[in-house]
Amino acid sequence: MRVPFNWLKEFVEISDAPEALAHRLTMSGFEVEAIERIGDDAVFEVNVTPNRPDCLSVVGIAREVAALYGRSVNLPDLTIVSEAKALDFNIDVLDAELCNRYAGRIVRNVKIGPSPAWMRERLEKCGVRAINNVVDVTNYVLLEFGHPLHAFDLNLLKGGRIRVGTPRSVLQSDNPMRFYTLDGEERRIDPDMLLIWDAEVPVAVAGVMGGLNTEVKDLTTDVFIESAYFEPTSIRRTSRTLGLKTESSYRFERGTDIKIMKKALDRAALLIKDLAQGAMYGKLDIYPKRWHPYEVKVRYSRVNHVLGLALTHGRILESLQGLGLDITEGSREFFIVKTPPYRRDITMEEDVIEEVARMVGFDNISPELPRTAFAADDAVSTAGKIMPLKRKIRAAFLTSGYTxxxxxxxxxxxxLDLLRLAADDERNVCVRVQNPLREEDAFMRTFMLPSLIRNLATNVAQGNRELRLFEQARIFLGRPGEALPEEREHLAALVYREKIKSLYRDETPDFYHVKGLLEALFADMRLSGVCWKRSEEPFLHPGQSADIFIGESKIGFAGVLSPLVVNTLDIKAQKPSVIVVELDLTSLMPHIGAGADYRAIARFPFVERDTALVVDASLDAAAILGHVRAFRSDVIEDTAIFDVYQGASLGEGKKSVAFSVRYRAIDRTLTDDEVDAVHAELVQHVSEKTGGHVRA
Amino acid sequence: MSEELKNTAIEELKTITSLPELAQLKARYLGKKGLITLQVKSLGTLSAEDRPPAGKRINELKDAIEAACSAREDELTRKDLAKRLASESIDITLPGRTAGIGREHPINTVLSEIIDIFVRMGFSVEEGPEVELDRYNFEALNIPKDHPARDMQDTFYVSDDVVLRTHTSPVQVRVMEQKKPPLRFIAPGKVYRCDADVSHTPMFHQVEGLMVDEGITFSNLKGVLETFVHQMFGPQVPVRFRPSFFPFTEPSAEVDIGCILCGGAGCRVCKGSGFLEVLGAGMVNPKVLGFCGIDTERYTGFAFGMGVERITMLKYRVDDIRLFFENDLRFLRQF
Known part of the structure; x- marks a missing residue:
């Protein structure tokens, strides 16, 4: 809301400079976002919150200023010196719930022309375009009193009658109808939208915009000025459905002042009489649904209890002076507040408490840390569990060079199409946003890989040739038949490197890079039972990727992105290597092991034995290591595969897998004979299980 | 004779430049058929009286040569090592070999900082769904359908009853439905609004906070948020509370901090006001407490919320919020 300082001064005495006044207003809840100097005037850009529609006007702000400075408001002189008897003109309100009050005045023999300069300037300062004297007056009064008015060309209103009602009540019709609004647009009117009608047809969309058929133009001589109270919810619904937001609808949907509307009407009629030399006729006023003030009981003790103050009764009552509230002292404990018609936001005790706080000044409430007991309920929230895990994972990826x-x-x-998911893949079941900013962003992601691929494309396009990225966030799996999707915490990472000239020998990242990091992470989490199986993901290289399982449940995948996917990306580099990972942290969480379980460390020397077995080339290393580890012995401390070799000397379809075993006993030094015996047994066990033999 | 032999040996030692040569020299004097060894063997030919003094003399000679050899050996070894080390010299001005340490996303850095401050003050951390029922996102927070307060937030709709949460405030309601006071928690997370320009992105992060107990006052709200601001931005930064409006708090406040860019003198970022708006807050509206079945006579509480992007932008002087989500490495590597 734009408020010119000089206009404000017509209604309330202000001794402060504009800046000082702006500060007072800001600190009382009417934030002055900017002050624009125009000539000798200063125009305030005031941010009026939705609960205070009464301040969407110069008079409204003047009332606040008066309350802040302990002054009074001087409204313009509205004495009607002369008016003719009301003409034979009828108003019928058919939907009193939607239109609580409807008033109007007729002004005849007006001379339409431009408004005087002072009025045009004020309108312009407030961002309103001047049109002609009659229309300008309705806009001027709207800005001044905050009450929207509408002027009809009286001679275009048929049958000397105004009716207020929905198509449903006027026509008993359930069908939508067509109507041309002032802006020349054809509107589709639903049967429940409130309209203004003459004796025959609609002439305005109530509270939103007038009709083209009764517009005040240069040749207009007689006008009918409307001033009404429309029910806010209905106006808002109509405005939203039509996609039509006006100065009028903005105020009506927030709630207007059912009493000041009469003053606004008189003010407009008087101004039109002055500026367009018209003859004023008596007021018509239909008021089918009376307004009654709210009565709010306020306890003095509650005011201090909520604010943390120790105000006296007198101070509390004093602070509320000047706000137009009708206050009755009830007893030593409480007082009763009756609200004025322009303060429909005050309906309960806390609303009055806020007024006290506002008038006392938030600055005068001193900060004090609460004295409170420790919360008895120490049940760990889900965030309490996932947050430390996510922080641990973040630390691991950061130290491994991932951003x-x-x-x-x-x-x-x-x-999703890019990743070639099967039709029945659950990741195709997305939550769809009805009003996305763009169609490419219409779905909530069901996994994170698509986002990281977007990051890959962005970065490669910018010439970033080496990427290690990771992200932890929620994913959303649609659940048909349920209102809300399933939200799960995921981790995803992507490694990319082009073949680039570099100082050191090129270490092209591969599957094992990523696997190594994940294995280290799993070990750190004490995650047991992790199993790597060849991946069936359609977007991964089938030979260089794995699906990761714990028991029967899949917790993620890792591997080289399929060339089929990479080729569709606009990557010019030769042989780019892209490795991706995604883990479902929600399903992994229950498998995380308890904390450390200390075991004594052996003080005696160790002995190591290496053995290379020749086995079928198709046999996985994991299978061999599995057999090694399945061999039970209390002197085996550690086992590891250290070499895998395939060559002609081994024979067709064979490979050699070398592993080492470290032996150590907790209570004695092992002898060579003892170790040789155990190792021979172990080798025999593994040979039998794998069908292999010791490499010569 | 022996004195002469010793001098010859020492002279020869001086000319030796390598360890193999030294070994040859040692063999010539001290080896099985070495000159010294031969002299020792010749002792047998001497008479019993002559033998001890001659033996003593030869031993001294032998010790002297051995000592000289070993000194020379040390010297040559040192020289050899020095030569090898010199040959192994690398250019230490070349860059090191590393995958580097990754950078935490600046939003998460700031988010963690905020969380940690409140956790130190005894707040626990709660969560709620990002795809949320209209009922929790609006209705329970005293924002009915067809209410102008809905204009304060541009909402992404999934259906008539389901939205992408526009703020973290629904977590207040979800937690208060489950747990009873005393309550003291924060709820960080992603929120969504249908808006995109230099200062708006369709997704951003908020941290919600709630404290409900007997005797919680507006003064306490000021105390807690002032403490937060001083820990987050420094004890010298002024804090200012001014009245505002949120449907779910009453009274409501906007919390401004002294501009951390210009120190309050007035600049482009604070639009000359010297203050920056960083938090919204207020006393929990009794309608919200009542919706959650909490006795509003016995309990009062305060709630607050802040935008993490806003604080991050101020902290690092980032002038376009969209950069946070483009994930261009040239941006991310700066933090």
Missing amino acids: ETINYSFIGKAD
């Missing part, structure tokens, strides 16, 4: 990303939760159909 953290945060992506929008949105993806599009193209992102």
Whole structure:
């Protein structure tokens, strides 16, 4: 709301400079966002919160200023010196719930022309375009009193009658109808939208915009000025449905002043009489639904209890002076507040308490830390569990050289198509946003890989040739039949490197890079039972990727992005290598092991034995290591595979896998004979299980 | 004779430049058929009286040569090592070999800082869904359908009853439905609004806070948020509370801090006011407490919320919020 300082001064005495006044207003809840100097005037840009529509006017702000400075408001002189008897003109309100009051005045023999300069300037300062004297007056009064008015060309209103009602009540019709608003647009009117009608047809969308058929133009001689109270919810619904937001609808949907509307009407009629030389006729006023003030009981003790103050009764009552509230002292404990018609926001005790705080000044409430007991309920929230895990994972990825990303939760159909998911893949079941900013961002992501692929494309396009990225965030799996999707915490990472000239020998990242990091992480989490199986993900290289399981449940995947996917990305580099990972942290969490379990460390020397077994080339290393580890012995401390070799000397379809075993006993030094015996047994066990033999 | 032999040996030692040569020299004097060894063997030919003094003399000679050899050996070894080390010299001005240490996303850095401050003050951490029922996002927070307060937030709709949460405030309601006072928690997370420009992105982060107990006052709200601001931005930064409006708090306040860029003198970022708006807050509206079945006579509480992007932008002087979500490495590597 734009408020010119000089206009404000017409209604309330102000001794402060504009800046000082702006500060007072800001600190009382009317934030002055900017002050614009125009000539000798200063125009305030006031941010009026939705609960205070009464301040969407110069008079409204003047009332606040008066309350702040302990002054009074001087409204313009509205004495009607002369008016003719009301003409034979009828008003019928058919939907009193939607239109609580409807008033109007007729002014005849007006001379339409431009408004005087002072009025045009004020309108312009407030951001309103001047049109002609009659229309300008309705806008001027709207800005001044905050009450929207509408002027009809009286001679275009048929049958000397105004009716207020919905198509349903006027026509008993359930069908939508067409209507041209002032802006020349054809509007589709639903049967429940409130309209203004003459004896035959609609002439305005109530509270939103007038009709083209009764517009005041240069040749207009007689006007009918409307001033009404429309029910806010109905206006808001109509305005939203029509996609039509006006100065009028903005105020009506927030709530207007059912009493000041009469003053606004008189003010407009008087101004039109002055500026357009018209003859004024008596007021018509239909008031089918009376307004009654709210009565709010306020306890003095509650005021101090909520604010943390120790105000006296007198101080509390004094602070509320000047706000137009009708206050009755009830007893030593409480007082009763009756609200004026322009303060429909005050309906309960706390609303009055806020007024006390505002008038006392938030600055005069001193800060004090609460004295409170420790919360008895120490049940750990889900965030309390996932947050430390996410912090641990973040630390691991950061130290491994990965940079953290945060992506929008949105993806599009193209992102999913790119990854070639099977039709029945649950990741196709997305939550769809009805009003996305763009179609590419219409879905909530069901996994994170699509976002990281977007990051890859962005970065490669910018010439970033080496990427290690990771992100932890929620994903959203649609659940048909349920209102809300399933939200799960995921981790995803992407490693990318082009073949680039570099100082050191090129270490192209591969599957094992990422696997190594994940294995270290799993060990750190004490995650047991992790199993790596060849991946069935359609977007991964089938030979260089794995699905990661714990028991029967899949917790993620890791591997080289399929060339089929990479080729569709606009990457010009030769042989780019892209490794991706995604883990479902929600399903992994229950498998995280308890804390450390201390075991004594052996003080005796160790002995190591290495053995290379020749086995079928198709046999996985994991299988061999599995057999090694399945061999039970209390002197085996550690086992590891240290070499895998395939060559002609081994024979067709064979490979050699070398592993080492470290032996150590907790209570004695092992002898060579003892170790040789155990190791021979172990080798025999593994040979039998794998069908292999010791490499010569 | 022996004195001469010793001098010859020492002279020869001086000319030796390598360890193999030294070994040859040692063999010539001290080896099985070495000159010294031969002299020792010749002792047998001497008479019993002559033998001890001659033996003593030869031993002294032998010790002297051995000592000289070993000194020379040390010297040569040192020289050899020095030569090898010199040959192994690398250019230490070349850059090191590393995958580097990754950078935490600046939003998460600031988010962690905020969380940690409140956790130190005894707040626990709660969560709620990002795809949320209209009922929790609006209705329970005293924002009915067809209410102008809905204009304060541009909402992404999934259906008539489901939205992408526009703020973290629904977590207040979800937690208060489950747990009873005393309550003291924060709820960090992602929120969504249908808006995109230099200062708006369709997704951003908020931290919500709630404290409900007997005797919680507006003065306490000021105390807690002032403490937070001083820990987050420094004890010298002024804090200012001014009246505002949120449907779910009454009284409501906007919390401004002294501009951390210009120190309050007035600059482009604070639009000359010397203050920056960083938090919204207020006493929990009794309608919200009542919705959650909490006795409003016995309990009062305060709630607050802040935008993490806003604080991050101020802290690092980032002038376009969209940069946070483009994930260009050239941006992310700066933090």
